[in-house]
Amino acid sequence: MADHSYKDSILALRDVSMQFKGEVVLRDISLDVRDVVRPGVSQGQVVGFYGRSGIGKSVLCRIIAGLLPPSTGTVQVGTPARPVCPGDVGFVQQRYPLFDHRTLLDNLLVAAERKHAPAEAKARAEDYLARFDLAPHRRKYPAMLSGGQRQRAAIAQQLLCSEHLIILDEPFSGLDIAMIDEVKKIIMEVTLLDELNTVVIVSHDLATTTALADTLWLLAPERDAAGQCLPGATVNKKHQYNLAEMGLAWQPGIQAKPEFVQLIEHLKDEIRHS
Numbered sequence: 456m457a458d459h460s461y462k463d464s465i466l467a468l469r470d471v472s473m474q475f476k477g478e479v480v481l482r483d484i485s486l487d488v489r490d491v492v493r494p495g496v497s498q499g500q501v502v503g504f505y506g507r508s509g510i511g512k513s514v515l516c517r518i519i520a521g522l523l524p525p526s527t528g529t530v531q532v533g534t535p536a537r538p539v540c541p542g543d544v545g546f547v548q549q550r551y552p553l554f555d556h557r558t559l560l561d562n563l564l565v566a567a568e569r570k571h572a573p574a575e576a577k578a579r580a581e582d583y584l585a586r587f588d589l590a591p592h593r594r595k596y597p598a599m600l601s602g603g604q605r606q607r608a609a610i611a612q613q614l615l616c617s618e619h620l621i622i623l624d625e626p627f628s629g630l631d632i633a634m635i636d637e638v639k640k641i642i643m644e645v646t647l648l649d650e651l652n653t654v655v656i657v658s659h660d661l662a663t664t665t666a667l668a669d670t671l672w673l674l675a676p677e678r679d680a681a682g683q684c685l686p687g688a689t690v691n692k693k694h695q696y697n698l699a700e701m702g703l704a705w706q707p708g709i710q711a712k713p714e715f716v717q718l719i720e721h722l723k724d725e726i727r728h729s
């Protein structure tokens with residue numbers, strides 16, 4: 456039996472383009488994330504999303520999250536698929552925004568109550584506090600939490616009020632090694648919570664992100680047949696990597712494998728020359 460297969464589409468972008476006052480930033484982007492099924496494992500999806508600084512990653516994330524309508528094209532989420540609305544996709548930005556004047560528990564309750572009746576919201580918030588090792592800190596205000604605790608709280612908050620899809624913007628930047636391990640653990644935990652959970656990680660840390668991912672997207676300019684750079688960046692087929700098919704997903708210690716090291720070098724080259 457194959458070690459994995461694919462079911463329904465969870466996220467589908469079709470011909471997404473974006474321009475600001477005539478400046479083309481994104482061009483004709485079509486991408487799919489499908490529910491991956493592994494026998495005996497409740498496995499969500501992890502997408503690593505790369506591209507040079509200023510290429511358009513944040514713009515694409517805001518479009519995926521339904522926060523910015525694309526100039527052309529569509530974004531659909533969920534099963535059955537429907538056009539994305541603000542709030543469907545959790546978006547954890549670099550500074551982990553939480554309400555400073557509310558306790559950790561209240562922060563999570565506010566998020567959960569956007570989707571659930573009060574009793575259900577309370578049960579879910581408590582569940583996430585426990586899962587993310589935050590229960591002892593429930594009465595603290597965000598300023599009293601460590602950086603890692605705030606990050607876990609921000610991820611829990613976004614999971615409580617979104618629909619399975621969550622985007623993490625630079626989750627490893629500025630963290631020490633122990634904290635990076637902690638964040639990796641949380642990401643794995645999130646994907647194992649529910650088969651439909653999908654985490655898109657926008658990061659310049661290629662090795663850490665690729666080791667967690669089963670799919671990679673590289674946003675880069677494209678050249679036409681004459682070698683001319685086309686306006687705007689895209690994720691062409693060559694830059695959509697299925698790590699599961701390549702035998703480079705879901706393996707502890709994958710970073711030591713020669714094929715993995717080669718892939719990272721290849722990605723660096725593609726980014727450098729893009």
Ligand SMILES: Nc1ncnc2c1ncn2[C@@H]1O[C@H](COP(=O)(O)OP(=O)(O)OP(=O)(O)O)[C@@H](O)[C@H]1O
Pocket residue numbers: 475480506507508509510511512513514515
């Ligand atoms: N609202 C806007 N109006 C005009 N231009 C914009 C707007 N938002 C983004 N841009 C432009 O789109 C381009 C891509 O920006 P974006 O923030 O998506 O880059 P990025 O890949 O996320 O970069 P970094 O890795 O440095 O964060 C930039 O040239 C930026 O100036």
